[in-house]
Amino acid sequence: MSLHGKILTEIEQNILSGRWPPGYRxxxxxxxxxxxxxxxxxxxxxxxxxxxxxxxxxxxxxxSFVTRPHTxxxxxxxxxxxxVVLGMGLEYSSQLLSRKQRRSTRDDMEAMRMDKPGPIxxxxxxxxxGQRHFCIEDRxxxxxxxxxxxxxxxxxxxxxxxxxxxxxxxxxxxxxxxxAASEENATRLAIAPGFPCLVIDRRTWTGQLPxxxxxxTYPADLYELDAHFSPSTIxxxx
Amino acid sequence: MSLHGKILTEIEQNILSGRWPPGYRxxxxxxxxxxxxxxxxxxxxxxxxxxxxxxxxxxxxxxSFVTRPHTxxxxxxxxxxxxVVLGMGLEYSSQLLSRKQRRSTRDDMEAMRMDKPGPIxxxxxxxxxGQRHFCIEDRxxxxxxxxxxxxxxxxxxxxxxxxxxxxxxxxxxxxxxxxAASEENATRLAIAPGFPCLVIDRRTWTGQLPxxxxxxTYPADLYELDAHFSPSTIxxxx
DNA sequence: TAGTGGTCTAGACCACCCG
DNA sequence: GGGTGGTCTAGACCACTAC
Numbered sequence: 358m359s360l361h362g363k364i365l366t367e368i369e370q371n372i373l374s375g376r377w378p379p380g381y382r383x384x385x386x387x388x389x390x391x392x393x394x395x396x397x398x399x400x401x402x403x404x405x406x407x408x409x410x411x412x413x414x415x416x417x418x419x420x421s422f423v424t425r426p427h428t429x430x431x432x433x434x435x436x437x438x439x440x441v442v443l444g445m446g447l448e449y450s451s452q453l454l455s456r457k458q459r460r461s462t463r464d465d466m467e468a469m470r471m472d473k474p475g476p477i478x479x480x481x482x483x484x485x486x487g488q489r490h491f492c493i494e495d496r497x498x499x500x501x502x503x504x505x506x507x508x509x510x511x512x513x514x515x516x517x518x519x520x521x522x523x524x525x526x527x528x529x530x531x532x533x534x535x536x537a538a539s540e541e542n543a544t545r546l547a548i549a550p551g552f553p554c555l556v557i558d559r560r561t562w563t564g565q566l567p568x569x570x571x572x573x574t575y576p577a578d579l580y581e582l583d584a585h586f587s588p589s590t591i592x593x594x595x
Numbered sequence: 596m597s598l599h600g601k602i603l604t605e606i607e608q609n610i611l612s613g614r615w616p617p618g619y620r621x622x623x624x625x626x627x628x629x630x631x632x633x634x635x636x637x638x639x640x641x642x643x644x645x646x647x648x649x650x651x652x653x654x655x656x657x658x659s660f661v662t663r664p665h666t667x668x669x670x671x672x673x674x675x676x677x678x679v680v681l682g683m684g685l686e687y688s689s690q691l692l693s694r695k696q697r698r699s700t701r702d703d704m705e706a707m708r709m710d711k712p713g714p715i716x717x718x719x720x721x722x723x724x725g726q727r728h729f730c731i732e733d734r735x736x737x738x739x740x741x742x743x744x745x746x747x748x749x750x751x752x753x754x755x756x757x758x759x760x761x762x763x764x765x766x767x768x769x770x771x772x773x774x775a776a777s778e779e780n781a782t783r784l785a786i787a788p789g790f791p792c793l794v795i796d797r798r799t800w801t802g803q804l805p806x807x808x809x810x811x812t813y814p815a816d817l818y819e820l821d822a823h824f825s826p827s828t829i830x831x832x833x
Numbered sequence: 834t835a836g837t838g839g840t841c842t843a844g845a846c847c848a849c850c851c852g
Numbered sequence: 853g854g855g856t857g858g859t860c861t862a863g864a865c866c867a868c869t870a871c
Contacts (some may be wrong), residue, residue, distance in 0.1 A: 359859065385837065396861045398636075401838080409647070417868045418837045534816040535773035535793035553791030553815070555773035577791070579772040597840065623856065634842045639857080655849045656856045 360395055364403040372412050373527050373563050381423045383413070385470040398511040411421055423448040436520040438484045438492060445496050447487040451515040454545070458507070468542040469497055469570045470560060478507065480516045483545060490546040491579055503568060533557050533582065542574055553577035597722050598633055610661050611651050611801050619661045621651070633674040668787075676722045676730060685725040689753040692719040692783070696745070698772040707735050707808040708798060714738040716745065718754045721783060729817055730783040736807040741806060764799040764806055767780055773818065780812050791815035
């Protein structure tokens with residue numbers, strides 16, 4: 358592997374593992390050239406790729422910093438539902454409907470794409486936007502990747518908020534569809550069974566390790582998903 | 596603007612304008628260093644950003660080539676519906692329901708984000724997957740950006756296929772939601788009014804120029820949208 | 834104002850692989 | 853074999869901005 362590839366990988370792992378948390382100031386280019394015994398260009402190449410990937414922010418004179426919990430960085434955002442609702446100008450609240458802990462069943466393993474069984478947390482949470490039932494969050498969390506979740510009650514912060522703000526991820530998969538509300542969800546969302554809903558399934562990983570699977574069910578017309586995409590927005594870096 | 600930014604922009608425009616078509620071999624790094632009177636690193640930086648953007652492919656000894664009609668390159672693909680259906684193992688057919696040409700109305704301009712009126716084509720097309728009504732495509736095309744569309748009947752190829760294969764784009768915006776089928780679409784899709792549908796609005800541009808607006812309406816359960824996303828897939832270039 | 838990143842140079846060696 | 857891109861160096865000057 359190339360030297361700048363090695364530098365990139367090592368720094369990336371420092372970030373994704375949490376050793377270098379959001380806001381952390383990483384060593385300056387000069388310090389890295391010393392550490393890796395290479396020229397500034399080589400270090401710079403690695404760091405700039407990490408900027409493009411959304412893991413770093415760099416400021417002259419200040420240094421290079423790990424970005425805040427990488428929320429979106431790009432295309433399909435992974436938002437904190439609380440922020441979404443507040444952004445709509447509505448009051449937000451959430452209600453934990455259930456919280457279970459268990460060894461993963463076969464269904465769990467399939468949903469999360471786990472390759473071997475392990476302890477998980479299963480939470481169900483209702484999100485409200487003003488008086489409207491906004492979203493049902495049905496989430497599995499892999500306790501091997503996110504051990505902190507074992508002692509988190511999710512009553513103060515919703516699972517959505519907690520995950521966004523505590524857990525970094527390196528890849529995600531979304532599956533989006535329309536669906537008629539099931540009896541169960543219709544009751545939870547105070548809508549008629551069969552009412553159209555937008556359903557988003559999302560899996561996230563750090564490296565090869567599954568973190569969480571979440572199914573978000575929104576009554577139609579309460580939520581739209583936005584995705585901007587510019588492959589050519591390489592915006593010559595000002 | 597920086598020099599490599601200028602080089603990047605000029606080459607990008609050569610590609611997006613079609614002057615350098617897919618497969619075209621662009622000048623070598625050496626030729627570009629002569630043309631821009633700069634060092635190889637500077638040219639290289641620009642070219643490698645274009646590789647990341649998916650506009651170029653580079654091969655040792657062979658040279659740098661414009662990629663084939665950039666379909667997805669990443670996250671939210673812009674598929675040819677024909678390929679989608681065939682990929683599901685079903686027979687594909689399409690039927691043009693209407694084709695109109697007009698000067699853009701205020702609604703058209705709003706839909707396409709045009710800032711001044713101009714000639715457009717409005718097509719409506721039904722896509723079938725086997726015996727199932729798969730999707731209604733409701734599309735506006737800006738004739739100023741896509742003059743060829745004026746003399747295209749869209750009977751042999753569906754608008755979706757034609758656009759994907761003929762028109763390059765540089766940025767796209769998706770809006771995705773669930774919706775109850777309108778009376779009109781229910782008839783077209785052979786479903787009951789109120790049946791849940793997945794609706795995707797998509798706008799595409801080349802540079803600042805709007806190309807097309809399309810609304811795709813799928814009956815629930817006939818289609819799911821997939822989106823993979825790895826910000827950290829910066830894969831140290833082999 | 835000093836330290837940081839942004840940019841650029843003029844070389845160099847190497848791996849690849851088309852012809 | 854020779855031209856291509858991939859990588860790297862050891863400098864350099866500049867712009868920005870936090871301190």
